[in-house]
Amino acid sequence: MSYDFNKVVDRFNTKSVKWDLLEEIYGDKDVIPMWVADMDFEVPEEIIRAIKKRLNHGIFGYSLSGKEYNDAIINWMKQRHQWNIQGEWIKFTPGVVPALNFILRAFTKPGDQVIIQTPVYHPFARSIKNNGCTVVKNPLKYENLTYKMDLEDLEKKITNRTKILILCNPHNPVGRVWSKEELTALGEICLKHGILVVSDEIHFDLIYKENKHTVFASISEEFAQNSITCTAPSKTFNIAGFQTSNIIIPNDKLRNLFSIELENLAINGPNIFGCEALIAAYNSGAQWLDDLIDYLKGNLDFLISFIEKRIPKIKVVKPQGTYLVWLDCSGLNMNSEEMREFFVKKVKLGLDDGIMFGEEGEKFQRVNIACPRSTLKEALERIEKEVNKL
Ligand SMILES: Cc1ncc(COP(=O)(O)O)c(C=O)c1O
Structure with missing residues (x-):
């Protein structure tokens, strides 16, 4: 792999919608942001080089x-x-x-x-x-x-x-x-x-x-x-x-x-x-993208096996594409407000409430898995801990 997708990059104070609006959206900057569709990975080196070159021109x-x-x-x-x-x-x-x-x-x-x-x-x-x-x-x-x-x-x-x-x-x-x-x-x-x-x-x-x-x-x-x-x-x-x-x-x-x-x-x-x-x-960027997809697939497999083994109340709608995963949380027996409260206040994750996508999504949460595996693991452990208390 040309890029280490396991690398954790601090994105706070970078004018990032995903990271710098946590307080505003979730009322807590300690939730792990796994909502809006952007990734916690640096872009391919070729993009950075091209931008730097153009930047150096100065006009x-x-x-x-x-x-x-x-x-x-x-x-x-x-x-x-x-x-x-x-x-x-x-x-x-x-x-x-x-x-x-x-x-x-x-x-x-x-x-x-x-x-x-x-x-x-x-x-x-x-x-x-x-x-x-x-x-x-x-x-x-x-x-x-x-x-x-x-x-x-x-x-x-x-x-x-x-x-x-x-x-x-x-x-x-x-x-x-x-x-x-x-x-x-x-x-x-x-x-x-x-x-x-x-x-x-x-x-x-x-x-x-x-x-x-x-x-x-x-x-x-x-x-x-x-x-x-x-x-x-x-x-x-x-x-x-x-x-x-x-x-x-x-x-x-x-x-x-x-x-x-x-x-x-x-x-x-x-x-x-x-x-x-x-x-x-x-x-x-084609090689970087192929590596990214392999890494995301690793994240997806990790999430599926973790949830199947350790959080059976939640079911995964297995995606064929995208780094967004639709979680069927009907087994938690909560309405959408209770679910939001649960995931934000107790679990401390910033997810997207399924209801945002239409009333058909009421019992779901959408999680963005485009993050280093260590972040995903921490998020899943947080869910496991709180769901098992229910
Ligand atoms: C299906 C879909 N369309 C469009 C967008 C956003 O597009 P843009 O940022 O180019 O307006 C998103 C972002 O999550 C998306 O998921």
């Missing part, structure tokens, strides 16, 4: 993305995702959540309906509501600790006001890496009803080895023409602070409408350091 005027930036994205999509894209399809945005909002502004009118598959990443619902649209839930089916899409329910929910389906691929928080067959069935329904698929694939590089991610738009030309794919190097390489993401739109008409929206909002080129970070990450 930081207006920046543009350019060919080197686009080529890095094109090659990454081809090599890691077997997806052939063209440079002009790529539109820069300062984040995927901002992009979702721009998409909603560009392609919906107030009162239109947008479908999401709950429990799902909570800013989806917020963005839909903030843009005057109605959230239509197509909840996932939960059986035997796994989740599936409910396409029968999806067809029933569609009306002539339904404009967009926001797909979470891979799915946060349940960790499903949707199969090509599942995505094809979903895509066919959306095509049939003229619903645009917005595929948030921000976690698409973080896939455990026995699984295979399929980019929704790569399935067929028809799907490519009826979709917008949201990507970023931010989760993959732990560079969310650079606010650099790329929205890929093969359809000319959709891309032109999206570009007008960006222009109206004066969203221009990427931050100069985000640009350097992306190029270094995509051109030279």
